[in-house]
Amino acid sequence: MKGPHNPLSQLNKYTDEICPYLGLVSDPETRFSNPNWENYCHRVEPAQSVSYAHQEEMCFTPKYSRCSVYQAEGKKSFPSEFKGEGLPLGGRGRFSWWWIGGLIIVAAVIFVAIRPGIFFAPSTALTPVGGDVPTSTPAMAGDASTPSNMQEEESTSSAPTISPTPTITSTPTKTPTPTITPTITPTPGPALGTPFGGDEQYVIYRVSEGDSMGELSRSYDTSPEVIRVSSALPIGRGIWPGDLLVIPIGQSDPDQVISFIPLYLERKTDIDELAARYEVFIRDIRLYNNLGDEEIIPGNRWLIIPARGE
Numbered sequence: 001m002k003g004p005h006n007p008l009s010q011l012n013k014y015t016d017e018i019c020p021y022l023g024l025v026s027d028p029e030t031r032f033s034n035p036n037w038e039n040y041c042h043r044v045e046p047a048q049s050v051s052y053a054h055q056e057e058m059c060f061t062p063k064y065s066r067c068s069v070y071q072a073e074g075k076k077s078f079p080s081e082f083k084g085e086g087l088p089l090g091g092r093g094r095f096s097w098w099w100i101g102g103l104i105i106v107a108a109v110i111f112v113a114i115r116p117g118i119f120f121a122p123s124t125a126l127t128p129v130g131g132d133v134p135t136s137t138p139a140m141a142g143d144a145s146t147p148s149n150m151q152e153e154e155s156t157s158s159a160p161t162i163s164p165t166p167t168i169t170s171t172p173t174k175t176p177t178p179t180i181t182p183t184i185t186p187t188p189g190p191a192l193g194t195p196f197g198g199d200e201q202y203v204i205y206r207v208s209e210g211d212s213m214g215e216l217s218r219s220y221d222t223s224p225e226v227i228r229v230s231s232a233l234p235i236g237r238g239i240w241p242g243d244l245l246v247i248p249i250g251q252s253d254p255d256q257v258i259s260f261i262p263l264y265l266e267r268k269t270d271i272d273e274l275a276a277r278y279e280v281f282i283r284d285i286r287l288y289n290n291l292g293d294e295e296i297i298p299g300n301r302w303l304i305i306p307a308r309g310e
Helices: 007-011 052-059 063-064 097-114 148-156 213-219 222-228 271-278 282-287
Strands: 023-024 039-041 201-206 244-248 260-265 303-308
Touching: 052 063, 052 260, 148 303, 201 303, 213 222, 222 244, 244 260, 244 271, 271 303, 282 303
Parallel strands: none
Antiparallel strands: 023 039, 201 244, 260 303
């Protein structure tokens, strides 16, 4: 997203209060104007993702010049405590063999469910087995060539009875198709795209390729002007893939909404410390994020913080 017509290139000009080595994962000349997981430190090679805490404490303050990475000369390893969970180098959507392996397993399960008999031998039947049935020609009465005692013996004997062997048919047993249940890991607190709040509902939305203010306002029953005000977007600036928006659901009057800063907490944080850092009231943090009376906010969750001056 480089070039003279890119609004980000105007918003992201370096100042004395922002570290000049901070930039997007694939574009060191461009960065987000606030802590974001796509901001990387290009002082080291390869570039490293920077935690939200370090961005807030050093990278976006005049103290960046005291950063040990900034002061280092030549190659230096990136401290583990500064690392964040940013995008992988090389961009989004990297090809993964895990997807291919998963598709092969699913295809095999479906094949077994449709053709269960392929793993079993066909039914077999046993053919009745019997000996040769002896045939005897009875002597005719008056036949002088047959002795009388033989005639009497043959007349009193009976032919042996052969019982057929019953047919045994083997019936294949169907193997039950295993049920694949996806493992769902719950996310503490509101996640991206999940509505939250009290009487007034909000959603934190990450802009994707092809999104527009008009489509988003129709999807969330609001207006483009309300989204611009609540997301603190400058007048005339459009939206770009990767932007974080705070969208009030069902609110259409821009005079009734305030501007917010979307914030991701990587670790548990004291609510008093958070209110002091952003110079806002504790009650407002509780109100807009539907928090209870707890003093410690759990980590790994999103918050919306009223912008200063509101």
